Amino acid sequence: MRAKTADKIATSIIIAVAALIVLVLAGLLGYILYRGLGHISFHFLTSAPETIRKGGGIGPQLFNSVFLLVLTMLITVPIGLGAGIYMSEYAPANRITNFIRLIVEVLSSVPSIIVGLFGLLVLVNLFGFGFSLFSGALALTVFNLPLMVRITEQGLKGVPREQKEASLALGLSKWKTITSVMLPISLPVVLTGTILAAGRVFGEAAALLFTAGMSSPRLDFTDWNPFSPFSPLNPFRPAETLAVHIWKINSEGLAPDAAEIAAGASAVLVITVLLFNFGARWLGRYMYRKFTAIK
Amino acid sequence: MKKALMVMMVLTLTVVLAACGQNNKNGNNASNGASNSPNNNSEISGSFLATGSSALQPLVDQVSKKFMDSNKKVSIQVQAGGSGTGLTQVSEGQSDIGNSDVFAEEKLDADKAAALVDHQVAVVGMAAVVNPKVTVDNLTKQQLVDIFTGKVTNWKDVGGNDQKIQIVNRPSSSGTRATFEKYALGQKSEDLQGSIQEDSSGTVKKLVGETPGAIGYLALSYLDDSVKTVKYEGVEANVDNVANGTYPVWAYEHMYTKGQPNEAVKAFLDYMLSDEVQNGDVVELGYIPANKMEVKRDVNGNITK
Amino acid sequence: MAQPLERQKAKPHIAEEWVGKIYTLLCIAFLITTIFSIVYFVASKGLSTFFINHVNVLDLLTGLKWAPEGEPPFFGALPFIFGSFSTSILAAVIAAPLGFCAAVFMVEIAPKFGRRYLQPVIELLAGIPSVVYGFVGLSVIVPFFRNVFPGQGIGIAAGALVLSIMILPTITTIATDALAALPKGLKEGSFALGATRWQTIYRIVLPTTMPALMTGIVLGIARAFGEALAVQMVIGNAPHIPRSLFESASTLTSAITLSMGNTAMGSVANNALWSLAMILMLMTFVFVFIVRWLEGRSKI
Numbered sequence: 001m002r003a004k005t006a007d008k009i010a011t012s013i014i015i016a017v018a019a020l021i022v023l024v025l026a027g028l029l030g031y032i033l034y035r036g037l038g039h040i041s042f043h044f045l046t047s048a049p050e051t052i053r054k055g056g057g058i059g060p061q062l063f064n065s066v067f068l069l070v071l072t073m074l075i076t077v078p079i080g081l082g083a084g085i086y087m088s089e090y091a092p093a094n095r096i097t098n099f100i101r102l103i104v105e106v107l108s109s110v111p112s113i114i115v116g117l118f119g120l121l122v123l124v125n126l127f128g129f130g131f132s133l134f135s136g137a138l139a140l141t142v143f144n145l146p147l148m149v150r151i152t153e154q155g156l157k158g159v160p161r162e163q164k165e166a167s168l169a170l171g172l173s174k175w176k177t178i179t180s181v182m183l184p185i186s187l188p189v190v191l192t193g194t195i196l197a198a199g200r201v202f203g204e205a206a207a208l209l210f211t212a213g214m215s216s217p218r219l220d221f222t223d224w225n226p227f228s229p230f231s232p233l234n235p236f237r238p239a240e241t242l243a244v245h246i247w248k249i250n251s252e253g254l255a256p257d258a259a260e261i262a263a264g265a266s267a268v269l270v271i272t273v274l275l276f277n278f279g280a281r282w283l284g285r286y287m288y289r290k291f292t293a294i295k
Numbered sequence: 296m297k298k299a300l301m302v303m304m305v306l307t308l309t310v311v312l313a314a315c316g317q318n319n320k321n322g323n324n325a326s327n328g329a330s331n332s333p334n335n336n337s338e339i340s341g342s343f344l345a346t347g348s349s350a351l352q353p354l355v356d357q358v359s360k361k362f363m364d365s366n367k368k369v370s371i372q373v374q375a376g377g378s379g380t381g382l383t384q385v386s387e388g389q390s391d392i393g394n395s396d397v398f399a400e401e402k403l404d405a406d407k408a409a410a411l412v413d414h415q416v417a418v419v420g421m422a423a424v425v426n427p428k429v430t431v432d433n434l435t436k437q438q439l440v441d442i443f444t445g446k447v448t449n450w451k452d453v454g455g456n457d458q459k460i461q462i463v464n465r466p467s468s469s470g471t472r473a474t475f476e477k478y479a480l481g482q483k484s485e486d487l488q489g490s491i492q493e494d495s496s497g498t499v500k501k502l503v504g505e506t507p508g509a510i511g512y513l514a515l516s517y518l519d520d521s522v523k524t525v526k527y528e529g530v531e532a533n534v535d536n537v538a539n540g541t542y543p544v545w546a547y548e549h550m551y552t553k554g555q556p557n558e559a560v561k562a563f564l565d566y567m568l569s570d571e572v573q574n575g576d577v578v579e580l581g582y583i584p585a586n587k588m589e590v591k592r593d594v595n596g597n598i599t600k
Numbered sequence: 601m602a603q604p605l606e607r608q609k610a611k612p613h614i615a616e617e618w619v620g621k622i623y624t625l626l627c628i629a630f631l632i633t634t635i636f637s638i639v640y641f642v643a644s645k646g647l648s649t650f651f652i653n654h655v656n657v658l659d660l661l662t663g664l665k666w667a668p669e670g671e672p673p674f675f676g677a678l679p680f681i682f683g684s685f686s687t688s689i690l691a692a693v694i695a696a697p698l699g700f701c702a703a704v705f706m707v708e709i710a711p712k713f714g715r716r717y718l719q720p721v722i723e724l725l726a727g728i729p730s731v732v733y734g735f736v737g738l739s740v741i742v743p744f745f746r747n748v749f750p751g752q753g754i755g756i757a758a759g760a761l762v763l764s765i766m767i768l769p770t771i772t773t774i775a776t777d778a779l780a781a782l783p784k785g786l787k788e789g790s791f792a793l794g795a796t797r798w799q800t801i802y803r804i805v806l807p808t809t810m811p812a813l814m815t816g817i818v819l820g821i822a823r824a825f826g827e828a829l830a831v832q833m834v835i836g837n838a839p840h841i842p843r844s845l846f847e848s849a850s851t852l853t854s855a856i857t858l859s860m861g862n863t864a865m866g867s868v869a870n871n872a873l874w875s876l877a878m879i880l881m882l883m884t885f886v887f888v889f890i891v892r893w894l895e896g897r898s899k900i
Contacts, residue, residue: 007796014709017701018718024765025721028728031736082627090624100628106888107635109819111826113853114881117860117874118638121645125865128389130344131374142634149631173613175620196727203729206828206857214375215352238374246731247829248375250738251495252349254516254580258497266732273727281720349861377861379870386864402864461752466837467669468862468869483670491754491848492837494858498738505743506752 029270036267039260045268049216049245054257058265060216063232064133064239065272068212069201071137071235076144077194083145084152085178108146115142116207124211131238136212140201147200151193155186192284199276203269205243213238214248242269340368341559347374347381347394348470350496350514351548354417354580355394355567361576362566369559378402378470385551386411391560393551396470398594412555415547416567417582420515421475422532422544424503424522429510431455433526436481442510443476443484450508462490463502463511469494474546475512477596479527512544516581534583540590540598547592548582639881646878649675649871660875666839666855668869675872679841681879683851687756687831688824690845691763692771696817698764699771704801707779719776726769734833737762742834751846754836759851762830767820774816778809778898811898815891822887826880828853852880 043057050056087104091097119139129135159182167177183190216239219232226233240248242265249255249262345355352375359371376384378395379402385393386407393399396419399408423434431454434442441447442460451457465472467486476483486492491506493499496517503511504521511522515532518524524532527544536542550567552560566572573584591599649655655675663676702722706714741761746753782805790800806813836848837858856873863870 003796003799007798010798010801011709014701014705017698018705018714021698021702021768022718022721025725028736028765029724031740032732079627079630082624083631085620086624086628090621091628100632102888102892103632103635105892106885107631107638109822109826109884109888110635110638111828111853111880111884113826113828113856114638114642114877114884117856117877118641120860121641121865122637125384125387125389130372130389131346131376142638145631145634173617173620175617178620199727203727203731205729205731209857210376210860214349215356215373238372243729243731246729246735248349249497250731250735250833251493251497254353262735266735269729270732273729274724277720277724277727377863379863379865379867380861383865402867404867466858466862467667468859470862485667485670486839488838488840488843489752489847490838491752492839492850492858494862498833501738502754506746 032263032266032270035263036265036270039264040267044264048219049249049261050255054255056255056257056261058242058245058261058268060219060232061240061242061245061265062268063219064212064216065202065241065243067232068133068136068140068208068239068241069198071133072140072144072201073194073198075137075141076148076197079141080145080148081152081183081190084149085156087149088153088156089174089178089182104146104149107142108150110143112143112204112207115139116210118142119207119211129236131211131213131215132236133212133239134235136208136239136241137235139207139211140204143207144197144201147197148194151190151197152186154193155189156182158189159185188284188287191287192280195276195280195283199273199280202272202276203243205241205247208241208244209247212241212244214240214244216240242272339366339559339562341557342370342372343391343557343560343563344372344374344389345381345392345394345550346376346384346390347392348378348396348548349375350396350419350471351394351417351550354548354576354582355392355550357576357580358567358572359563361572362563366562369563371563379468382411382551385553388553391552391556392564393549395549395551396546397473398547398549399551400594401473411551411553414550414552414564414567415585416550416564417548417573417577417585418537418545418588419474419548419582420532420534420537420542420545421471421479421512422515422518422524423479423510423512423527424500424518424524425511426503426505426507426509427521427523429455429458429508429523431525432523433529435528436479439527440480440482440484443480443487445485445487458508461506461509462487463499463506463509464490464492465499465512466492466494470546471496471512471514475544478546479512479544514581515583537583538587538589540600545583547585642874642878642881645871645874647875649868649875653868653871655868655872655875660872664841668872669863673868675875677852677855677872677876677879679839680850680852680855680876682841683756683835683849684825684853684880684883686849687759687763687835687851688821690756690760691767691824692817692821694760694764695768695771695820696813699768699775699816699820700813702768702772703775703779704805706776708797708801708805722769722772725765730766730827730830733762733766734830737830737834745846749846751844752836752848753846754834754848755842755844755846756835756849757845759831759835759849760845762834763824763827766827766830767823770823771816771820774819775809775813778812778816779805782808809898811894815894815898818887818890818894822884822891825883825887826853828857832857852876856880 046059047057048059119135123129123135123138124131164182167181221232223231224233225231246262246265249258352373356373359373363369363371378397381393382395382399382402384390386403399411429450438453447453448460450460491502496513499511500513500517500522503509530536530542532542537545573586577584650657660675660677662678664678665674665676667674706718741758742753745758786804787800790804831851832854835854837850837854838848839850842849856876860873
């Protein structure tokens with residue numbers, strides 16, 4: 001009888017904890033959205049921030065975040081895929097490979113602030129990229145790479161051996177087999193992982209404080225020449241992203257409505273991350289269904 | 296797939312190459328700017344970078360936008376990163392202007408600081424602030440020293456209610472703290488056990504406003520109803536008292552250049568010190584115009600009329 | 601010569617293979633260069649405190665007073681090290697039981713509901729940016745603690761609570777994977793012997809999955825150890841070992857973010873911050889090795 005009671009108590013505690021976690025998240029999201037949603041409008045999302053007047057927006061910051069994400073992914077995806085392919089297909093099973101694996105693990109757990117400091121020292125000062133989107137993108141690449149490598153490895157490991165061997169038996173080179181047979185099959189896994197990694201880029205602030213800078217120059221949205229200093233596309237301009245903007249406005253905001261702007265921007269950030277999350281899940285399921293239906 | 300990879304690689308490469316190109320262009324432009332005629336405003340061209348103090352950044356940012364409106368060929372980038380970063384970068388030539396809340400001598404080695412030219416563009420006054428529920432409204436220098444060195448830990452000892460004093464300080468590296476210690480306390484203070492330290496004015500204001508019995512200090516531009524400003528030695532902290540020298544807690548905002556600035560930078564700094572900016576943007580953003588000051592101060596704190 | 605003809609035929613095939621090999625090798629080389637240059641640059645900066653400024657290593661590690669710009673300067677980083685360890689371990693102490701319960705709920709009690717609702721919820725917690733956590737911590741947790749407990753609200757307790765929510769996903773995900781990977785026979789055997797679900801979990805599941813659970817906890821601690829902005833906003837940043845959980849304290853990361861921009865590169869004060877960064881980095885390595893060791897054990 002006693003064991004039964006203990007079982008019941010334990011079960012109810014576990015269920016209560018699970019409910020608590022859901023409640024915490026609901027409370028967290030509710031709080032952020034409740035405080036921020038009222039402030040979000042088309043004007044807020046598109047106009048430039050104001051220093052001391054009311055009514056500033058987050059337009060450039062939103063654009064910067066998206067553009068930085070694109071830049072980061074342009075660098076991360078090819079390198080991450082390549083390194084992942086190496087680890088999964090080419091790397092011989094020996095000590096060096098084990099060591100590389102350890103290095104990837106270490107890199108993935110390096111705190112973002114260290115990456116930021118490294119960026120400040122090497123990218124911003126030594127290479128002279130200055131506080132710029134490009135420095136920021138490279139810094140973010142550093143801590144997205146291990147994730148990308150792991151995702152690619154996972155994806156490739158999930159490919160049925162028969163398919164790989166069939167392709168090799170047909171006389172295709174290993175590289176051809178990887179790129180035209182294995183990668184397409186592992187695409188759902190890789191894509192889902194990449195989107196989730198992208199969500200992380202969107203919310204990162206600590207590394208960007210020291211690399212992409214805390215200021216945003218005036219952007220001329222009619223100038224699309226990437227070499228013009230005011231063009232939004234110029235990767236060598238400083239760029240304050242949404243997450244950094246929240247940090248800055250929380251701490252140094254002079255505008256009378258700073259608190260509302262911070263709340264609104266937090267809500268936008270959280271909604272974007274939610275979209276990334278749901279987008280990745282939906283895409284993963286959709287592709288899985290499509291692929292399995294065909295075969 | 297392979298093609299896609301190649302395209303991506305090429306794209307990445309292009310971006311990298313563009314980087315080098317861009318950097319060179321910047322350099323050339325800046326030097327071109329120097330050779331242009333200084334007398335004709337519309338002829339000034341060049342691009343330069345101002346990095347540093349986050350307290351000064353809003354002003355430089357706003358003025359640079361105005362300057363670029365009237366000088367279409369000039370492009371100015373303004374970045375925040377802290378006074379230390381600004382001074383390092385201007386001293387090592389990575390940026391053309393280093394914005395700082397403190398004299399360069401206080402952060403850099405003497406020989407490095409000697410190579411920099413100081414341009415004092417504005418003045419910031421600072422005031423001690425307390426939680427609105429604290430009943431004290433005047434503190435003498437000695438009382439402030441006692442509070443910030445931990446000799447006095449209860450408000451009743453300085454004429455208030457029986458309540459514990461909660462210090463909201465700045466980190467020891469902060470320029471704001473250096474100013475406050477130098478001109479309000481007259482001595483360095485240690486970081487006390489249990490004191491809160493925040494680098495940013497917004498957080499200091501929030502914490503002082505919310506925490507019972509809290510005391511901190513803020514630049515005049517941050518003051519509002521959420522905190523209570525206390526008088527210093529009976530003198531109210533306001534713009535006029537700072538300007539005529541009766542209120543001593545203030546500091547210059549510096550814009551350093553390495554050696555004499557080139558034409559474009561010089562034109563910008565001249566514009567910064569023009570009456571239009573000094574009486575317009577500087578006042579609007581809560582700084583005190585440098586040309587309004589009736590007293591001057593050097594790096595050692597000696598005051599001259 | 602017949603050879604050239606044959607070689608020509610084979611060429612595209614082999615060339616292709618080489619392109620692939622070299623490309624992937626370059627990618628991995630980039631990765632390795634990156635980590636080594638991070639270690640090199642951080643270490644060279646961090647060590648210069650000792651070699652150029654001649655600060656004693658022991659003084660830095662055990663000193664209690666931090667005043668790098670004072671006269672005379674003090675470089676005691678022990679309060680930061682203490683703060684980092686206490687916040688992250690306390691965070692793990694809060695998050696570990698929660699994570700374990702969530703994992704048991706998802707695997708043992710209500711797999712369908714758990715997978716469909718609880719798992720996405722936990723993954724969402726991982727996706728929320730740290731700045732937002734800090735913002736919520738400063739506007740909700742700090743005032744709450746200030747009203748309920750004696751003290752200022754900010755401090756290690758507030759930091760640990762914020763961190764515990766941030767590392768909950770890490771711990772839960774790994775615990776869930778470990779529980780799900782447990783051989784079915786083990787549990788079924790226990791049930792067949794008449795054990796209740798709790799007895800099975802407590803006596804069979806928990807001991808068997810312990811190394812994996814520990815891995816999750818260590819990874820969580822590692823993440824909490826390196827988190828910067830969220831902690832800095834709620835911990836108070838006084839460079840002292842606090843007398844209570846509700847008194848202003850500091851971590852390695854908060855000390856770095858607080859002063860890095862204010863100090864000039866190359867100065868003693870700046871180098872000292874790099875030394876803190878180096879300690880942070882070394883601790884990261886230690887955590888990775890602990891995880892490796894635990895993973896090795898869980899295979900046995």
